[in-house]
Every structure is written in structure tokens, then in C-alpha cells.
Amino acid sequence: MLELHQVHKTYATPQGPLSVLKDVTLALGPGQSMALMGESGSGKSTLLHLAAGLDLPDQGVITLAGQNVASLPESARAKLRREQLGLVFQQFHLVPSLSVIDNLRLQARLANRDDAEWTSYLIERLGLSGLERRYPEQLSGGQQQRLAIGRALAPRPPLLLADEPTGNLDETTAGEVLELLLSLVRETQCALLVVTHSPQVAAPLDRCLRLRHGQLINTAL
Amino acid sequence: MIKAMPTVLATLLAHYRRHPGQLAMLLLGLWVASALWSGIQAINATARDSYARADAMFDTQLDQLERRDGAPLSRADYHALRQAGLPVSPILEGDIVTQDGTRLTLIGIDPLTLPSGNPLAQTDTSASLTDFLTPPWQTRVAPDTLAALGVERADASGARPDLANGNRLPPLELASALPPNTLMMDMAAAARLLESGEYLTRIVTAPNALSEPPAGLTLTRATSLASPGQLTESFHLNLTALGLLALVVGLFIVQAALGLALEQRLGMLRTLRVLGVSGRTLIVALSLELILLGIIGALAGIASGVWLARMLLPDVAATLGSLYGAGVGQELNLPWHYWMGGLAVSLGGLLLAGSGVLWRAAHLNMLELGQLQTWRSGYRRQLTLMSIGGAIAMGAALALYGWLSFHPPGQGLVAGFGMVAALLLASALWLPPFLALVLKGLTHLARRRPLIHWAMADMQLQLPRLSLAMMALLVALATNLGVSSMVGGFRITFLDWLDQRLVAPLYLNAPSEQYDDIDAWLAEQPEVFERLLTRRSEATLQTAGTAGDTRPVGTPIELYGITPGESLTPHWPLLATQQDRSSAWAAFNDGAVFVNEQLATAVNLAPGDQVDVSTPGTRETLVIAAVYPDYGNPNGQILMASPQLATRFDAPTSSIGIVLHEGADEDALRAALGDRFGLGRDALTDQGEIKRIATEIFERTFTITRALNVLTLVVAALALLASLLAQARSRRQQLAPLWALGVPRAQLARLNLAQLGGAALFTGLLAVPLGIAITWGLVDIINVAAFGWRLPLYLFPGEMAIILTTAVVVALIAAALPALRFWRASPRTLLAEEANQ
Numbered sequence A: 001m002l003e004l005h006q007v008h009k010t011y012a013t014p015q016g017p018l019s020v021l022k023d024v025t026l027a028l029g030p031g032q033s034m035a036l037m038g039e040s041g042s043g044k045s046t047l048l049h050l051a052a053g054l055d056l057p058d059q060g061v062i063t064l065a066g067q068n069v070a071s072l073p074e075s076a077r078a079k080l081r082r083e084q085l086g087l088v089f090q091q092f093h094l095v096p097s098l099s100v101i102d103n104l105r106l107q108a109r110l111a112n113r114d115d116a117e118w119t120s121y122l123i124e125r126l127g128l129s130g131l132e133r134r135y136p137e138q139l140s141g142g143q144q145q146r147l148a149i150g151r152a153l154a155p156r157p158p159l160l161l162a163d164e165p166t167g168n169l170d171e172t173t174a175g176e177v178l179e180l181l182l183s184l185v186r187e188t189q190c191a192l193l194v195v196t197h198s199p200q201v202a203a204p205l206d207r208c209l210r211l212r213h214g215q216l217i218n219t220a221l
Numbered sequence B: 001m002i003k004a005m006p007t008v009l010a011t012l013l014a015h016y017r018r019h020p021g022q023l024a025m026l027l028l029g030l031w032v033a034s035a036l037w038s039g040i041q042a043i044n045a046t047a048r049d050s051y052a053r054a055d056a057m058f059d060t061q062l063d064q065l066e067r068r069d070g071a072p073l074s075r076a077d078y079h080a081l082r083q084a085g086l087p088v089s090p091i092l093e094g095d096i097v098t099q100d101g102t103r104l105t106l107i108g109i110d111p112l113t114l115p116s117g118n119p120l121a122q123t124d125t126s127a128s129l130t131d132f133l134t135p136p137w138q139t140r141v142a143p144d145t146l147a148a149l150g151v152e153r154a155d156a157s158g159a160r161p162d163l164a165n166g167n168r169l170p171p172l173e174l175a176s177a178l179p180p181n182t183l184m185m186d187m188a189a190a191a192r193l194l195e196s197g198e199y200l201t202r203i204v205t206a207p208n209a210l211s212e213p214p215a216g217l218t219l220t221r222a223t224s225l226a227s228p229g230q231l232t233e234s235f236h237l238n239l240t241a242l243g244l245l246a247l248v249v250g251l252f253i254v255q256a257a258l259g260l261a262l263e264q265r266l267g268m269l270r271t272l273r274v275l276g277v278s279g280r281t282l283i284v285a286l287s288l289e290l291i292l293l294g295i296i297g298a299l300a301g302i303a304s305g306v307w308l309a310r311m312l313l314p315d316v317a318a319t320l321g322s323l324y325g326a327g328v329g330q331e332l333n334l335p336w337h338y339w340m341g342g343l344a345v346s347l348g349g350l351l352l353a354g355s356g357v358l359w360r361a362a363h364l365n366m367l368e369l370g371q372l373q374t375w376r377s378g379y380r381r382q383l384t385l386m387s388i389g390g391a392i393a394m395g396a397a398l399a400l401y402g403w404l405s406f407h408p409p410g411q412g413l414v415a416g417f418g419m420v421a422a423l424l425l426a427s428a429l430w431l432p433p434f435l436a437l438v439l440k441g442l443t444h445l446a447r448r449r450p451l452i453h454w455a456m457a458d459m460q461l462q463l464p465r466l467s468l469a470m471m472a473l474l475v476a477l478a479t480n481l482g483v484s485s486m487v488g489g490f491r492i493t494f495l496d497w498l499d500q501r502l503v504a505p506l507y508l509n510a511p512s513e514q515y516d517d518i519d520a521w522l523a524e525q526p527e528v529f530e531r532l533l534t535r536r537s538e539a540t541l542q543t544a545g546t547a548g549d550t551r552p553v554g555t556p557i558e559l560y561g562i563t564p565g566e567s568l569t570p571h572w573p574l575l576a577t578q579q580d581r582s583s584a585w586a587a588f589n590d591g592a593v594f595v596n597e598q599l600a601t602a603v604n605l606a607p608g609d610q611v612d613v614s615t616p617g618t619r620e621t622l623v624i625a626a627v628y629p630d631y632g633n634p635n636g637q638i639l640m641a642s643p644q645l646a647t648r649f650d651a652p653t654s655s656i657g658i659v660l661h662e663g664a665d666e667d668a669l670r671a672a673l674g675d676r677f678g679l680g681r682d683a684l685t686d687q688g689e690i691k692r693i694a695t696e697i698f699e700r701t702f703t704i705t706r707a708l709n710v711l712t713l714v715v716a717a718l719a720l721l722a723s724l725l726a727q728a729r730s731r732r733q734q735l736a737p738l739w740a741l742g743v744p745r746a747q748l749a750r751l752n753l754a755q756l757g758g759a760a761l762f763t764g765l766l767a768v769p770l771g772i773a774i775t776w777g778l779v780d781i782i783n784v785a786a787f788g789w790r791l792p793l794y795l796f797p798g799e800m801a802i803i804l805t806t807a808v809v810v811a812l813i814a815a816a817l818p819a820l821r822f823w824r825a826s827p828r829t830l831l832a833e834e835a836n837q
Helices: A044-051 A074-084 A100-110 A116-125 A141-153 A171-188 B005-018 B020-055 B075-083 B129-133 B143-149 B187-194 B233-274 B279-324 B336-362 B372-405 B413-445 B450-501 B512-524 B581-589 B597-603 B642-649 B666-677 B687-701 B703-726 B728-740 B745-787 B797-824 B827-836
Strands: A002-013 A016-028 A033-038 A059-064 A085-088 A159-163 A191-196 A207-212 A215-218 B063-067 B088-097 B103-109 B139-141 B172-174 B182-186 B202-205 B217-220 B506-508 B528-546 B549-562 B593-596 B610-615 B618-628 B637-641 B653-660 B684-686
Touching: A002 A044, A016 A044, A016 A059, A016 A215, A033 A044, A044 A059, A044 A159, A044 A191, A074 A085, A074 B745, A085 A141, A100 A116, A100 A141, A100 B450, A116 A141, A116 A171, A141 A159, A141 A171, B005 B020, B005 B233, B005 B279, B020 B233, B020 B279, B020 B336, B020 B703, B075 B088, B075 B202, B088 B187, B103 B143, B103 B187, B129 B182, B139 B143, B143 B172, B182 B187, B233 B279, B233 B336, B233 B450, B233 B703, B279 B336, B279 B703, B372 B413, B372 B450, B413 B450, B413 B745, B450 B687, B450 B703, B450 B728, B450 B745, B450 B797, B506 B666, B506 B687, B512 B528, B512 B653, B512 B666, B528 B597, B528 B642, B549 B597, B549 B610, B549 B642, B581 B593, B581 B618, B581 B637, B593 B597, B597 B618, B597 B637, B618 B637, B618 B642, B637 B642, B653 B666, B666 B684, B684 B687, B703 B797, B728 B745, B728 B797, B745 B797
Parallel strands: A033 A191, A033 A207, A085 A159, A159 A191, B103 B182, B139 B172, B549 B637, B593 B618
Antiparallel strands: A002 A016, A002 A059, A207 A215, B063 B202, B063 B217, B088 B103, B088 B202, B139 B182, B506 B653, B506 B684, B528 B549, B528 B610, B528 B653, B593 B637, B610 B618
16 A cells, blocks of 8 residues: 655755655555654654645655655645545645535545445544534534545545644543544444554554654554 | 833834834835925925915905096006006006017005005115115116026126117015015106007006095905916815825825834733833834834925925926916925924824824733734724715715705815815725625635635734725825816817817917008908907906995906807807807897906896996996806906907907818918018917917826826835735735645735735725716816816726726736745745744
């Protein structure tokens, strides 16, 4: 599903080039789940952004759904994101101008995979029944993150990328949201790559990788 | 907390070190707003100064005496009145021509008999009265007239410039109280230069010094005479209205810039509050910041305004001269209160524009930033209030229209402007609710097209921040369309009217004693088809009304004689007749008269009415057969058949229009006329030349209107740009997730442009009917009240297309910068912004 082969990424800074990822290689098969842990600034989010085609590597190859991401023009990378990926952010990033139901269906519609039955099911599973006409700011943090997870899963993508999906939530809500996320991932059988600080989030996943100073230091959980 | 103020202020201002563009935008808004406003006020102040000086002259400050039999006044009349113990004073007035060809008004006075308290008797010259009264006498002149005399200010005192006819003026003495283009001297010196012999122009007396006119004379009270200030009131009101519009639109930029600065400093403000800075200290600091920036922007604006006024003043002076015959100096003359007023208006406007920011800062929640939810419901309330406000403004516009309908057409200049302003306000206030309603409907319609659906919903979210700029754009576009349609319609009407009036290909202006011989000679030339003699005479309209019911008027008018015939009669435009055109012309040939529209409007005359007209030596009752248009003429005019004017009022010939047979050799006739009568090259003017000069004057008249119109539109475009830049950052934060979800940046940038372009097109479409309504208000109400003539309403589809294109182009240009920044932003930047949201 997703392969990174000898990926390097460096950013220019006023203090000189900053190497964020060094020679990173990993693979995530269909239906598998993986946690990517590491300290702040270790390069976790950069790796996730590269995997999503939001940014490009300086060296190495990233293969997503059989396509070399770096060789694709931006429009094709955008298409890949629309159709092959679901993205969940720590800050939710719901569209404030759209209602709950419109936010939920947004990516499915963009990918031409809007399925009313699946949407209704998701609404119920996400615990958002009765809130469809509300706007994002009228929801609690937990509800907003559940909605963001629903939006990512609405087109049934083969790969879900989540960046600290519970980082903005309290412990209880985080637990509930994580449980819901894993349960829906299992139902949709999509692959999952989660960037997290939290061992609790990483624990139920198939594999855990750790990044330190831009390098993968072990592959065991 | 006073000790903390410098720190708080420095912290607040530090924001602009990181965002110099914002500071530039804020200062730009203040600068353009106060530049246009103060520029116009500088022009108005200078013109008012000129009017005040002219008012101080005899015309409007003193009662005037004329002979009842219409004969010219003479020194003997004056001496008789003085011997009778009456406190009267003589005035002699005429034109002299300087060496550079400038025509100046020369006024002769007798300072010993001039009523005390008259400003002319107290000019600021330091020279003694003896110097004024005795040879070589003195020429008193205002500094702004020196250029016409070819004299530098430093050399002015005592200089003796030569005139075109070789005469020499008495030594100059500066007197700044005099109006521009006016010279004043003792009666004796003036009589010599004007070669007036025993005649006087008028005899004046202090207001109400005489309870009734002496035997054989008529008395015209000072209060019944219109001053230049009154005549030009409409012009200055028009300028002030455009200046106010520019100020308001400029303040929209300020408002947008301040909104942006607050938006980006909410975190800082919250932190300051958390660190112990009281809300009051914060408000005082923000107010100080506003005042500091306001003073910088206003001073720059006033300096630029003065420069702008200096650039525009010659055209304004030409306009006022050609439209109203009012003399305005070419040098800016700005009193101290102009500078203070400019600063006060700019600062006041800034505080008004910043009041929303101060209010928001005062109500800042320390624990959470402005939530969208409260903001969303707040905006709904705001839309409701705008709808109600719009309805009230529209009600006011309708009420004023109702009031105007029940009053004579020449009245209600201020009410007319008020009606147009209320209409603009109503439309501007209704725009955001209307846009919101339309967007809501479109959002619903586009629910199956996710991106369009998002774009529509997103526009609803952008609306609150864009609404002010859109309102400014609507007002600027509609005003632009309204004014340009009025000017365009005026141009068509004016050129048609010139074609109708100027039927002869050649016009001859010769010395008056030669006209009879020339006319007789022309009558014998086989190539001459018709001779159109014109005659002119100044007169006074004594009474007006119907046969049994006349009312006193006492207005100076002009009698103008034309030669009706095959060339002129079919083309001469008539606005109103008692029966039809042919009966009107038949009556005209029999001695009836036509009156121009401005006189008909001012004195409320209609075909069938009769007027009592006097000239020196004659008083006649004339019946009105028709009303005719007379665009551009500031005076009331009565038109008579040329032979009638000669017989009844002894008016001299003033020109001859020469109509030739088809194919006749015009050049040969010109040459023959020149050879035979020794006429100079300037004596014969062809029709094309007259039209060219008239058109030039016309174009110059509207230079300032056009300049202000374009500047207002530029300011509106800047307001839109400022609003878009103000929300560019938050827009990118809203667009970034969509990009992350797989919508290409190019598509998002295009959507962004389409959103703005669409909103501007919609605004432009609304501006079209509003612009037409403004044109109607201008030509049908304001023009009639201001000038006395009504213009036909012309619509220009080309202008409308330009307005719509302008609206879209302005929006696209304004949207292009933020869109470009979004397009060029690296994904990492967008994500960083996303993460920092």
C-alpha cells in the first residue's frame, strides 16, 4: 500500500540546511496498521506529509498505491490523496463554512464516492445523529475529531494517515475516539499509519516505528 | 498602569515591525481618504475666499438705483441725488484687456461717499487716501491678479503695467480683499481708462438706507441679488459629496486594515490581559496608537490634498467661470481652519472606523478567542439590522422624492442630493443581506457539486469581512455610472444643441459700426443664401406673470436677437410651446419672445405668460411664445426676432451668421470680406472652430468630476484589496485542509478568483440599476435645481459593460495577490499555518 525507500528530506533554515529525515525505509501493506513514534522535531509529521504527497522528498522513493509519488505532478498527487487516502489531523481542520453532514461527505463527494447509506451509518457510529445541521464550531472537541475521522473514512480509502489524532483531546475522550478509529479501520479494512507520542495509541496497532533525529531506530513494538 | 503604557504601546506597535505591509495599508487608507477630502476642501476654501471677496463688492452688499425710464445713469443723476441729501455713491465698471490678452474687470469708486462699513472702503492697503484720490492715482489689486498683469509680487507695489491698448495703469497697490481678476481705482482714473465720459454704471447706497426709491428711479435691494457663493453652491455641494464619498470609501480601507491588525493581535492582546494589563489600559493604548497613525496619515493626506487641489484648481476655476461666471483665483488660499478641519475630519473618521476594533478589544474574552459561533449569530443580527437600516434609508429617499414632487422643479438642491445619498445608502445597506440570501440559495442549489457547494458556503463565511468593501464597490460603481452617464448624456445633448443652434458655416464678428455696411454688401453677394444677424442687450426683468396677475422680479437678464428663417427655424430646439412649433414661430415673428429654460425655471414662466423688461431708455411688455434649451448659459435670456430687438430696444448687431448656397466658395467670400472691409483673420470664425472651442470648454468643465470619479473607484478597489489582504491568512488556513484532502492548489486559486469575481459581478449588476437611478436624480432633479435646465436621460450600454468589467477586473486584481500568495505558498507553509491555526 505504502512504501518509503531510502527517503531523505532537508529543509533550508536561516541557520543552514536542517536534515529532517535520513535514509528512511518502511513498508505498510493493505489492512496493516503502524504507529510512528518519536519526540517533537524527530521528523514524524514530515514523514506523514511525504507519505500523503503533501511534500516531496529530496531523495528516495515513496510509492503509494503502486505509484511513485515524487514523479507525479501536483494535480495527480491531489487525485491520489482524494481517492486513496484519508487524512486525520490533530487540529481536526473541518471546513467552518460547511455543516456537519456536508463536512462528513466532503471528501467522498470530491472522490465521487458519496454513499448515502454509508454516510448514515457513519453518522450513527460517530455519535453525531441529530447534529447533522450544526456547524463545526458548535461541536465539542471530541465530536469534531470524530467528524474528522468520519470525513476521512467516508470515501472508504485504502489508506488512512492520522497525525496525533487524539493529541488535542482529554484522556477519556481520546480513548473513546481511538477506539472508534480502530473499530472503523477494521470495518473498512484500510491500512493505517498513525503519528503519535502516545504509547496508548500505538499499543493496539500491528507495528510501531520510532524516529530519532530523522532516522528510524528500531522496528519493534 | 500609566507606567506600563509605553511598554503596552511598544508591544502593540511591534506588530507592525513584523507586518510592515499592514502598516502601509493602514496609512494608505488614511492617506487617500484625507487626500481626496482635503483636496476638495482646499478647492472649496479657495473658491469661497474668492466669493467672499466678490460678495464684499457692490453687487451683493449694497442697494442699487437705476433710472425708471431705462436711460443710462449719468454724473448729473448722481449729483442731483447728492444735492437732495441722499447717501448715494457712484460706481463705474468696465473691462480692460492686459497685454497678454486677459480681460480684467475695472471698477471705479468714490471712497468718500461709499457707505461706511463696506469692505471696499477698508482694503488692507497702507497707502493714504490722498494717493488713491489724486494723480497719478492708485490701482488696487489682489495678489492673485498680478500674474495677469505680468508683474511679480515682489515688484508689485508701485508698478505701472501697460494695457493692450497702450494705456498705462496707475501705480499698483496690493489689496488682498479684492476678488480675483478685478482692479479698483478712483472714479476719475477709471473713467479715463474706460473712456466712459459722463456715464456711470450704477449708483449704490447702503442696504436699506432708502426706504423708497427717489422719483424717476428704481431701487433693487441687495438681498434680492444672488452672490457667486449662492450661484455656485450646487457645484461645491457636488464636490463635497464626491469628497465625502471618497473619504468614506477610504475609511473602508482603514477599517479593513485595523480589522486585520486586531485579528492578528488577538493572541497578543489576550496575553497582555493575562499578564495583568487592564482592559482600560489596552483601550487607551489602542486609541493612542490610532491617533498616532492617524496624525501621520492625515498630515500626508492633507499635503497630497493640497497638491491635488493645486493641480485641479485651474480646471475648477474654468468650470466656475464658464458655468456661473464666477471668478475664482488660481492660487490656493487656505485659512487656518482648513488645516485644523482636515486633521479633525481625518482623525474623526479614523476613530469612527476604529471604533469597532476598540469595541472588540474592550470585550475580549481572556480565555478564548472570538468563537465562530457567536460571531455567526452576531453577523445574522447585523444582517437584520442592515436590512432595517436599508429600509429606513429607502423610506427617506422616497419621502424626499415625494417632497420634491410637490415643489417647483428649480428648488430642492440639498433635498435632491439627500435623495441620491439616501438611495445609495439604502442600496449599500441592502447589499450584504441580499448577497447572503443569494449565496444561501446557490449553496442549496449546488449541493450535488461538492466544490461549488463549498465555494458558495465559504463565500457566506467570507461575506462579513467582505461586505464593507463590496458596499464601497457598489457605491463607487453606481456613482461612477451615474455621473458618467450624466456627463455622456450632457455631451450628446450639448453637441446636438450646438448643431441646432450653429446653422451657419461662418460667423462674423466685426466692429459694431461696420455691421450695416457689411450686411448690405452681403445681401448683394450671389453666394450668400441667408444672413443671420444676432443682437444682444443687457436688460432687467421687472415683472412676470399672466396678463392680469404680475409679480415683481428685478432680475438682470440678457436680450438676444436671432434671425428666424429657412436655416434657423426648422432646427432651433423648443422645449415648450403654447400650441405647436409653427404657431410659436409665427408669434415670434410677430413680436412674441422665447425664454430660456433656466429663466423659465427660476422665475416660473410658461408659454402664454408675459414679462415686463427694461433696458436703459425702454420698458416693454413681452408675451412668451415658447421655452427653449440653453445649455451652459448661467444667465436668464429672452430671445426675440433680431429686427424686433433692434426696433424695440435699440440693440446693436453683435454678429452675423453667413449661410452660403451649396457649392459656394467659402474661401473666396472670406477673402472678399477681408479685402473690402479690412477685417482681420479673427473676424470670421467658422462653425467648426466655435464647436471645437465649445466642446473644449465642455470637456474642461467635467475634468474634475471625472478625476474624482476615477479616484473614488481606485479607492474602492484599494478597499477591496485591503479587505482581501486582511483575510488572506485566514483564507489560506481554510483552504489548506481542502488542499490536503486532494483539491489541487490551482483549482482552489481559480475557485477563489471565481468567488470574488462572481461577487463583484453581482455587485456590478446591482450597480447598473442604481447608477441609472443616480443618473435620473442628477439630470432630472439636481441639474434642474443647480443650473436651471433639465437634461434628457441617456443610457449607455457601453458604459454599463465597462462598469461590469471594471467591477470584475477590480475584484480579480484585488483577489490576485492573495491568490498568488496561496498559489506560491509551499505545502509546508500551508501546513505550518494549518498547524498554527
